Amino acid sequence: MEELAEEAGITVRTLRFYRERKLIPPPRREGRIAWYDDTHLARLRTIAALLDRGHTLSGIAELAEAFDHGRDVAELLGLGAPTEEVPVRLSPEDLADHFGGQATPENLTAALDLGYLGTDGGEIVHISRRLLEVSSALVREGIPLSAVLETGKRVRDHADALAELFTELVLTHASEEDLPRLRPLARSVVEAELSLALDRKLRGQP
Template sequence: MPDLAEAAGIPLRTLRYYRERGLIPPPRREGRIAWYDDRHLARLRTIAALLERGHTLQGIADLSAAFDGGRGVDEVLGGLVAPTEETPVRLTPEELADYFEGEVTPENLAAALDLGYLATDGEEIVHISRRLLDVSAALVREGVPLSAVLTAGHRVREHAESLADLFLEFVSAHGTDPEKLRPLAKSVVEAELSMALDRRLRP
């Protein structure tokens, strides 16, 4: 347990408190020896990130109990996550570390949670989008720090929300079904972004 507390950067008494509150799963036991692993470290880092975002320990405990009880992310959130065309990806902590070798820090984890890119589900981590996961990993492989990728993600999110509002205002003004025209909106954004990049990259 002292090694786990040190790896997570928390006092041993805090780790004991989390264990007593059920915030982390019980260790594997061999006789009188308790074994903690990367699952526990990932959970502790998630707890730290949620605390930084203003969540209470009681709220985190409720989420942990729901996850450990086998309820999925959508069920725990009460269906508050809107349907999406994106494909979520389930990862172990080790698999996430493989995607972003050396970049999975508590700060980056907190930023990814804040963006809504990541959630925990029992022993697994759920990334909201296969495409965003692959693009983020590709940028990191090209030498872009993950912290910079996540900062850019915040800015992209803001612009995407504005574009979505513009599209909905436009179709609502003409009494058109937004779901029916959704593919057209995506095509317009892709074409405009492509042309904007051409203008900036053209010699």
Template sequence: MEELAREAGITVRTVRFYRERGLIQPPRREGRIAWYDTHHLARLRTIAALLERGHTLNGIAELATAFESGRDVGEVLGLGEATGETPVRLSPEELADYFEGEVTAENLATSLALGYLATDGDEIVHISRRLLDASAALVREGVPLASILETAREVRAHTDAMAELFSAFLAAHTTAEDSARLRPLAKSIVEAEFSMALDRRLRTGYATGSAGT
């Protein structure tokens, strides 16, 4: 347990607490020795990532129960019909196939910290089919996964700010029921503005590059 706690960057007391709450599975025992493995470490890192994203321990416990009972992970994470995002279950080998040569310990740790990945025993759950496919396509084009994840971290900060802006706007002018109904309109505005902004940036960037050559 001390070795597991050290690898996870937490205290032994915290590991015991997580065990008591059912957030991690009991160790394999051989006599008086309790053996923890990489699954326990991955689960602890997933818990840390979820806590960083604002999830409560009760919510994480519910997620762990969903994993073990076969419930829909998207339902627990608040995905699916509400957001259009579909979680994807992958074996470690399938994940490696998506990102050939890019599945390093550093990239996995970053993905867990960002909340893109969670673990369920021998399986890995990616939070979004669209994000998985888009990032895999960029890797196939030669973009390093580490760069994609670093950009994703910055994008999240901006999208969180936009979400806060629209949430405040809708709260000021509509009821809670209307806000949910009008959510697709806010999404359409952001997508249209981003598309036009990207076009402007690309035109300016290529024009500048051409002038310099």
């Protein structure tokens, strides 16, 4: 504990306080010896950075609990599952840079539940660079992150239905082996139909 506190630039008393508040995970124990590693040091440096940005210890504790109980990235993506999306590794400071004061425990818990965020060891992973960039762009335009996440949940339901339609089409007229090859065609149809639907909405058409 003394070595970890010295490396993190804090006092042992502060480190004990963080442990009591469950801001850091418990150490690995061998008999009476408690072993800390780079994961604990990274968490302490993250706490220091978030405190510098104005976050409270209560808020940081809620964030830590949300991430510690979040799904890992393998569960989100599926082991070996094909994907065109590129996951992004983030620190809590990176999330604050993307979403400012809206990177609250409530919003981040909602993102974890939705499957936008996962964990990989001690790191946070966003499931899709494109979704991360779009979400942060909408927030910069003044749309609350909570509303973006709620809409994302509704879009997910529609996207699942569209994927089911395309899969049924291919399996009826081709084979399961054709799905990866024909996948870009499905995406093009959805993008074109969404573009046309937006045009109709902008013209006031039903």
